[in-house]
Amino acid sequence: MPAAFPNPTPSLPSPALLQALLAPVREGLLLFTDDDSVILANPAVEALLATGPASGAGPAQRLRALLPPDAMAVARREGQWSGSLVMGEAVVTAQLYHHRDQGAGYYLGLFRRVEGQEDYERELQQRHAELRQAYLRLNGAQEKLLQSEKMASIGQLAAGVAHEINNPIGYVHSNLGSLQEYLRSLFTVIEAYERALRAPDPKTLIPEIDDIRDRLDIDFISRDLPQLMAESREGIERVTRIVRDLKDFSYSGRDESWKLVDLHSGLESTINIIWNELKYKVELHREFGQLPLVECLPSELNQVYMNLLLNAGHAIAERGVITVRTGVEGEHVWVEFQDSGGGISPELRQRIFDPFFTTKPVGSGTGLGLSISYSIINKHNGRIDLDSTPGVGSTFRIVLPIKQPR
Structure with missing residues (x-):
C-alpha cells in the first residue's frame, strides 16, 4: 500500500508578488481597512485616483471623496455597493465590497474605466434602467403608504360615521312605526x-x-303625515350623502386622472365624514370665497383636508373654533385651516412634515398625516404654509395652481 503524503500547505503570496501580479491589470483594485489603511493598491487605481479631489491624501481618503455619501454605509449594511464615478475626465464603474473578520472591517474596491462611446452609452442605459426600477419601487411604496394611511384614517372614523348613519336611520325607523299606525287609522276611517x-x-x-x-285624531294625522314623510326623506338623503362621501373619499386614486373640480365640494364631503370627530368640541366657521374649477386629484386633496381638520381638532383641548377659508391669488387658489388650539412651538415646526414624527401619545398617531399631505401638495405643484403662535393657535394654508403646468 503506497504511503500517504500530506498535501503541503501553500504559503500566502507576499505583497510584492501580489503587486507584481496586479501591475498589468487594467482594472483598478484597492483593498483597505475601515480606518483607511491601504493593504493593496495596483497602479491602475493609483492612476485613476490621482485625478480626483484631495490628491494629497492617501488612496482610501481620495476614494471616500469621490464616492456618494451613503456608498460606504450601504456596503457595510448590504455587503456591497455599485455605481458610477467621475474621475477627472473619465467615467468609471465602481464596485465596493465590505467584509468583517475578527472584529476588523475590510473594503475591496474594483474600478473599470468606461472607454468608447458604446461602453459609455451602455453604462448610461444600465444606470437609467436601475434608476427607473428604483423610481417604480419608490412610487409603488408611496402609493401603498398613501392608501394605507387613508384607510387607517377611515378606520379611526368608522365609529363616528356609523353614529352619523345610525341617527337618521333611527328616526326613519321610528317614523315608519308611526306611519304604520297612521295608515291603520286611515284605513279604519276609509272602511x-x-x-x-x-x-x-x-x-x-x-x-x-x-x-x-x-x-283616531285624523286631523292631527293629516297635519303630521307630510312632515313625517319629509323628515324620513331627509334622513335617507343624509345617509346616502354620507355613504357617497365615504365612497369618494376611500377611492384609492390609482386610476384617478387629473380633472377640473370644485374644491368646496371636496371640503364639504370631507367635513361631512369627520364631523362626528369634531362636533362635540368644535365650532366650525366657513368663509368661502369664489373659486374657479381647479385641476387636481380630488380624492388625494380630500385626504389632505381630513388630515388638517383632524389635526386642528386634536389641537383643541376642550372647546374651540376651526375656521375654513378659501380664496384666489392670481393663478393660484388657497385653502386655509385656522384653529384656536395650543399652537406649535418653533422647534417643532421644523419637524412636523417629517415622516413618523408626531406629538400625540404612543398608539394614537402614525406621524404620517402631515408628511403625506406635504407629498400630495408637492405633487400638485403647490405648497403648505404654516403660521403658528403657542397658546393662540395655528393656521395651515394650502396654495395650489389653478391649472397644472404642462
Missing part, C-alpha cells in the same frame, strides 16, 4: 266611509264616522 256608502241612509252613519275621526 267607515265605505259602510256609509253601502247603507240605505248614509246620513245615519255620519255621527259614527265623526266619532271615529275624533277618536
Whole structure:
C-alpha cells in the first residue's frame, strides 16, 4: 500500500508578488481597512485616483471623496455597493465590497474605466434602467403608504360615521312605526266611509264616522303625515350623502386622472365624514370665497383636508373654533385651516412634515398625516404654509395652481 503524503500547505503570496501580479491589470483594485489603511493598491487605481479631489491624501481618503455619501454605509449594511464615478475626465464603474473578520472591517474596491462611446452609452442605459426600477419601487411604496394611511384614517372614523348613519336611520325607523299606525287609522276611517256608502241612509252613519275621526285624531294625522314623510326623506338623503362621501373619499386614486373640480365640494364631503370627530368640541366657521374649477386629484386633496381638520381638532383641548377659508391669488387658489388650539412651538415646526414624527401619545398617531399631505401638495405643484403662535393657535394654508403646468 503506497504511503500517504500530506498535501503541503501553500504559503500566502507576499505583497510584492501580489503587486507584481496586479501591475498589468487594467482594472483598478484597492483593498483597505475601515480606518483607511491601504493593504493593496495596483497602479491602475493609483492612476485613476490621482485625478480626483484631495490628491494629497492617501488612496482610501481620495476614494471616500469621490464616492456618494451613503456608498460606504450601504456596503457595510448590504455587503456591497455599485455605481458610477467621475474621475477627472473619465467615467468609471465602481464596485465596493465590505467584509468583517475578527472584529476588523475590510473594503475591496474594483474600478473599470468606461472607454468608447458604446461602453459609455451602455453604462448610461444600465444606470437609467436601475434608476427607473428604483423610481417604480419608490412610487409603488408611496402609493401603498398613501392608501394605507387613508384607510387607517377611515378606520379611526368608522365609529363616528356609523353614529352619523345610525341617527337618521333611527328616526326613519321610528317614523315608519308611526306611519304604520297612521295608515291603520286611515284605513279604519276609509272602511267607515265605505259602510256609509253601502247603507240605505248614509246620513245615519255620519255621527259614527265623526266619532271615529275624533277618536283616531285624523286631523292631527293629516297635519303630521307630510312632515313625517319629509323628515324620513331627509334622513335617507343624509345617509346616502354620507355613504357617497365615504365612497369618494376611500377611492384609492390609482386610476384617478387629473380633472377640473370644485374644491368646496371636496371640503364639504370631507367635513361631512369627520364631523362626528369634531362636533362635540368644535365650532366650525366657513368663509368661502369664489373659486374657479381647479385641476387636481380630488380624492388625494380630500385626504389632505381630513388630515388638517383632524389635526386642528386634536389641537383643541376642550372647546374651540376651526375656521375654513378659501380664496384666489392670481393663478393660484388657497385653502386655509385656522384653529384656536395650543399652537406649535418653533422647534417643532421644523419637524412636523417629517415622516413618523408626531406629538400625540404612543398608539394614537402614525406621524404620517402631515408628511403625506406635504407629498400630495408637492405633487400638485403647490405648497403648505404654516403660521403658528403657542397658546393662540395655528393656521395651515394650502396654495395650489389653478391649472397644472404642462
